[in-house]
Amino acid sequence: MTKTIEEINEKILNGSARVVTAEEMPSIVAELGEEGALKEVDVVTTGTFGAMCSSGAFFNFGHADPPIRMERAWINDVEMYAGLAAVDAYLGATQESVTRGINYGGAHVIEDLISGKTVEIRAQAKGTDCYPRKSIENELLLEDFNQAIMCNPRNSYQRYAAATNSTDRTIHTYMGALLPGCGNVSYSGAGCLSPLINDPKLKCTGSGVPIFLGGAQGMIVGPGTQNSPGTLFATIMTTGNLKEMSTDFVRAAAMTGYGVTLYLGLGVPIPVTDIDVVRNTAVRDEDIKTNIVDYGVPSRNRPVLAQVSYADLKSGAVEINGEEVRTSALSSFKKAREVAAELKSWVESGKLTVNLPTRKSDPTIVVKPMRESKRPPTIREIMTSNVVSINETEDIKSAAKKLLNAQTNHLPVVNAAGGVVGIVTTYDISKAVVKENQDGKVSEIMSKNVVTTTPDEVVDIAVMKLERNKISALPIVDANGHLVGLLNAVDLGKLVGKRWTK
Amino acid sequence: MKLQLTFTKKQGREPVIAKVILATGALINVEKAYIESLCGEVLIDVQDSDAEKVCSKFRELGVDYKKLVDSVIRDENECVECGACISICPQEVFYFDDDWNLHLHTEKCVLCGKCTISCPQRALKVRA
Ligand code: SF4
Ligand code: SF4
Numbered sequence: 001m002t003k004t005i006e007e008i009n010e011k012i013l014n015g016s017a018r019v020v021t022a023e024e025m026p027s028i029v030a031e032l033g034e035e036g037a038l039k040e041v042d043v044v045t046t047g048t049f050g051a052m053c054s055s056g057a058f059f060n061f062g063h064a065d066p067p068i069r070m071e072r073a074w075i076n077d078v079e080m081y082a083g084l085a086a087v088d089a090y091l092g093a094t095q096e097s098v099t100r101g102i103n104y105g106g107a108h109v110i111e112d113l114i115s116g117k118t119v120e121i122r123a124q125a126k127g128t129d130c131y132p133r134k135s136i137e138n139e140l141l142l143e144d145f146n147q148a149i150m151c152n153p154r155n156s157y158q159r160y161a162a163a164t165n166s167t168d169r170t171i172h173t174y175m176g177a178l179l180p181g182c183g184n185v186s187y188s189g190a191g192c193l194s195p196l197i198n199d200p201k202l203k204c205t206g207s208g209v210p211i212f213l214g215g216a217q218g219m220i221v222g223p224g225t226q227n228s229p230g231t232l233f234a235t236i237m238t239t240g241n242l243k244e245m246s247t248d249f250v251r252a253a254a255m256t257g258y259g260v261t262l263y264l265g266l267g268v269p270i271p272v273t274d275i276d277v278v279r280n281t282a283v284r285d286e287d288i289k290t291n292i293v294d295y296g297v298p299s300r301n302r303p304v305l306a307q308v309s310y311a312d313l314k315s316g317a318v319e320i321n322g323e324e325v326r327t328s329a330l331s332s333f334k335k336a337r338e339v340a341a342e343l344k345s346w347v348e349s350g351k352l353t354v355n356l357p358t359r360k361s362d363p364t365i366v367v368k369p370m371r372e373s374k375r376p377p378t379i380r381e382i383m384t385s386n387v388v389s390i391n392e393t394e395d396i397k398s399a400a401k402k403l404l405n406a407q408t409n410h411l412p413v414v415n416a417a418g419g420v421v422g423i424v425t426t427y428d429i430s431k432a433v434v435k436e437n438q439d440g441k442v443s444e445i446m447s448k449n450v451v452t453t454t455p456d457e458v459v460d461i462a463v464m465k466l467e468r469n470k471i472s473a474l475p476i477v478d479a480n481g482h483l484v485g486l487l488n489a490v491d492l493g494k495l496v497g498k499r500w501t502k
Numbered sequence: 503m504k505l506q507l508t509f510t511k512k513q514g515r516e517p518v519i520a521k522v523i524l525a526t527g528a529l530i531n532v533e534k535a536y537i538e539s540l541c542g543e544v545l546i547d548v549q550d551s552d553a554e555k556v557c558s559k560f561r562e563l564g565v566d567y568k569k570l571v572d573s574v575i576r577d578e579n580e581c582v583e584c585g586a587c588i589s590i591c592p593q594e595v596f597y598f599d600d601d602w603n604l605h606l607h608t609e610k611c612v613l614c615g616k617c618t619i620s621c622p623q624r625a626l627k628v629r630a
Contacts, residue, residue, distance in 0.1 A: 049582070051622065176586050177620040184589035251582055253622035263582060263622070316588070316598075328589035330622065332582045334602040 001038055002274045008042045009353045017042040019347045021340040022193050022270075022281055029282040037278050043347050043354055044281040046195040047212070047267035047339030050188050050331025051253060053174065054154035054225070055093040055262040057110060057242050060146040061121060063087055064138070069131035073123035074098070075109050082123065086131070090151075093252075093262035105260030107252035110150075113142040114214075115247050148242035150214060154225040156266050158196035158234040159290055162187035162313060162327070164305060164320065167296035172257025176330050178295055182305070182320050185292055185327040190336035191285040191310030195268040196234050198281045204270045205236055206357025212267035212343040213238055215246030217352060220268070222359065228367035238266065249339065265335055267343040271354040285311035292320060298461050300369060379462055380455040382492070383476055383485040389414050392421055392443040399442050400429050410473035410486060413446045418482045420475050422446030452477045453487055462487060503553045504533070504573065504609065508566040509542040519546070522559045528552035533612045545570075545612060573611040573629050576604070580625035587617040587626065 011017035018041050020028060025044050029037045059080070064087075073082040073089045077097045080089035093107040113119060118139050127134040142148055164185045165171050165178035172178075175186045191197070199205045207222040218240025227235045249265030270281055290313075291304040305320050312318045313327050346352040388406040390399050392413050403411055403426055413422035424446045432438055432445045453462045453474040462474055466489075476485035509518070523530050529552070534545040548556050553569075560567050574595060583604045588596045593610040596617070611628070618626045 050584075176622065177590055177616070179590065186586065186589065251623060254624060255622055256619045261622070326589040328585045328587070330584055330586050332584040332602075334583045337602070 001035065003038070003042070003272065005271055005273065005355055008271050008273070009355075011042055012347055012353050013350050015348075015350060017347065019043045019045060019269075019344045021337070021344055022046045022198050022283075023337065023340065025281045026192070026284045029278060034275050034278045034282075037282070038272060038275055041272045041278075043344075044198065044270045044272060044277075045267055045340045045343040045347065046190075046198050046270065047193050047265065047336045047341075047343060048156060048190040048195060048331065049249065049265040049335030049339055050190075050263060050329075051174070051255075051261045052152055052155055052264040052266070053094050053261045055110075055150065055152045055264060056091050056106060058084075058088065058090050058147065058149045058151055061087045061089075061138075061140065062144070062146050064133060064136055066132045067130075068123060068125050068133035068136050069128060070123040070136075071125045073121065075121055076104070076112070076119050077122075078104070078106050078109050094260050096260055102254050102256075102259055105252070105254075107260050107262035110242065110262060111247055111250060111252040113148065114242065114245050114250055116141065142243055145243075150218070150238075150240050150242045150245070151221075152213075152224075152238045152264070154227075154235045155238045155264075156195050156224075156236050156268075157189070158194070158200070158229070159232055159288070160188040161291050161293040162308065163295045164292055164325065165296040166294045166305070171295060172255065173295050174255060174258050174261070175295060176255060177257075182323070182325055185313070185318055185320070185325050187290070187310075187313045187327060187329050188331045189310070189329075190331060190333055191288055191314060192283055193333075193336045193340055194288075195266065196236070197283055197288055198270055199268070199277075200229070200232065200234075200280060201276075201363045202229055202234060202357075202361040204277065204356060205268050206359060206361045208358040209268065209355060210352055211238060211240075211269070212249075212265065212339055212346070213240035213245070214242075214264055214266075215249040215342075216240045216242075216244035217346075218266075220357070223361050223365070226367050227361075227365055229361070229363045230366035233367065234361075234363075249335070263332075265339040267339040269343055269347055269352065269354050271356070273356075285309060285314060292318065298464070376458045376460065378455065379453050379457050379459060379476060379485075379487055382459065383455065383487055384491065385485045387412065387475075387483060387486040389483055390424065390442055391416070392441070392446070394442050396429060396432050396438050396440050396442060396445060399424050400438070403429065408486075408488070410488060412450070412475040412483050412486060413442055414483055420450055420452060420477055420481060420483050422448050423450045423473070423475060450475060454478070455484065459492070463492065466492075503548055503550050504570040504612070505546050505548065505553075505557070505560075506568045506570055507544045507546060507560065508568075509537075509544065518560075518563055518565055519544070521563065522556060525559050526552060526555045528556050530556070534614075570611075570613075570629070572608050573613055574606065574608050574617065575627045575629070576606060577625045577627070580623045581621075582623055582625075584622065587621055590616050590620045592616065 070082040080091045082089045095106040097104040163175035209220045221237040224235030224237040251263040288310040292306040389412045411424045473488040531547040536543045
């Protein structure tokens with residue numbers, strides 16, 4: 001049996017359609033069987049509410065008199081992209097205010113506009129014969145704009161990896177704060193309610209499909225940027241009228257140490273046309289697997305520490321290497337439920353009918369990493385390997401001599417096997433002299449917490465280590481932990497001309 | 503119940519907490535201590551039933567104390583009930599009920615401040 005969109009819409013319009021949320025679907029299928037569920041259910045509504053960084057809005061402010069062709073424009077001190085000419089601009093949600101930084105950004109402007117607050121527009125231009133004005137400052141309300149159209153180029157990820165952190169310090173990421181020593185797991189996405197999880201082949205989520213977006217009726221534009229359905233990381237591009245949105249479903253947020261983002265509610269209605277749709281929408285949290293990835297590793301290919309299901313994640317704790325670790329979400333499951341329920345009421349009341357995509361999406365596409373024409377410089381390219389070191393059993397006086405002879409401030413300390421066990425600086429020696437301990441052993445005064453780098457490490461990462469630990473040199477070790485060089489600020493200076501350091 | 507004690511320089515050298523334990527027989531858990539050269543602040547946890555006698559003993563010894571109630575406050579208009587705070591808090595102050603509503607055991611809070619910077623909606627405040 002199959003159902004056509006026309007049949008389903010007819011039922012929606014005469015009020016007899018059976019609409020359920022994706023959370024309710026598995027038990028209906030379990031009870032009625034697939035054929036029974038196909039006959040019974042007409043539309044399944046999905047929902048998600050979480051951080052959608054790839055958000056923003058196109059604005060048209062109307063022409064001033066004399067008119068201006070905006071070249072640079074700000075709204076509450078948040079810069080917009082004004083390369084669209086005349087009085088159009090695009091405000092990105094993650095753009096930070098030039099005056100208030102992470103505490104106020106594009107997302108906050110969007111929330112303020114929706115909640116009816118006055119915003120201040122500022123713009124500059126060079127002035128032309130047809131657009132003579134060079135600058136403008138104005139206070140406006142959302143209702144004063146001709147258009148305010150939300151557009152989210154990369155929205156509603158099919159899945160998200162969950163995040164943890166194996167390093168020994170708290171890190172701040174777009175997945176929130178991650179405690180040291182895999183102290184917590186942060187995840188995102190609504191699991192069984194997530195729109196694209198319920199339509200992995202992208203049969204129902206594509207161009208022209210009506211959706212719930214931020215409380216308004218929006219639309220799917222088509223596949224989103226970074227769309228990768230072939231690896232189960234599909235995205236969609238969405239749009240909707242900001243003027244019809246509600247702050248119940250559009251919220252500005254700030255992630256400490258990361259930046260501004262927008263929390264957004266989005267839901268897709270899925271017409272139940274055939275058995276395939278029934279099967280896909282019967283997905284349960286137990287069936288949705290994701291990886292727990294170590295965000296402590298500053299690379300694109302982060303190691304996977306465990307594979308879990310959304311049921312595990314939602315239970316509040318998962319196991320990593322035999323240890324129980326607490327989990328929590330960045331997205332709100334309660335709000336995702338509200339989205340799916342609201343969308344359900346729209347369809348039930350006939351306010352929203354359904355349709356299939358006007359263009360097919362290719363479900364096999366796979367996203368590529370950036371083709372880097374220039375490799376980022378690694379430590380190998382700038383390191384000097386004639387490093388002076390000292391054995392841990394030698395005395396402080398010999399350390400002082402070595403530092404003096406080598407005209408350096410840092411002396412890596414090695415053990416008999418050549419492994420780095422510490423570092424001694426001229427400051428450590430001065431302290432020892434003041435305490436009249438110059439006859440002691442190097443091992444007594446060295447810092448034992450040595451931060452090291454490797455020849456293959458990208459320079460930016462080594463620079464971050466120096467800055468974060470407020471130190472000025474890093475011993476370079478090979479894969480066996482043996483000392484092969486020393487990186488100091490002077491070596492980094494070599495790259496300044498190439499604009500690699502700040 | 504949690505009590506925040508403020509010591510003067512002199513009291514800081516005396517075993518005041520030990521004295522109170524001996525005098526009252528109450529079990530006192532020291533959860534946080536911040537001692538500077540001139541004064542100090544200590545956060546202790548006592549059983550509610552012992553709170554009155556512990557407080558009066560501290561009063562007798564001249565130690566300033568403040569009962570901590572609602573030490574962490576959630577702005578319900580800002581909170582989206584994501585639950586990010588749940589795994590961050592070392593004291594398990596935050597939890598969901600079966601319907602994914604967020605609740606707080608505020609009495610467990612030790613004022614570490616981790617949740618306030620981790621909440622994406624900036625919905626949490628900790629009483630200083
Ligand atoms: S992290 Fe903030 S927004 Fe999320 S549940 Fe906790 S208090 Fe609410
Ligand atoms: S201040 Fe610390 S202990 Fe108190 S609720 Fe926040 S994270 Fe938990």
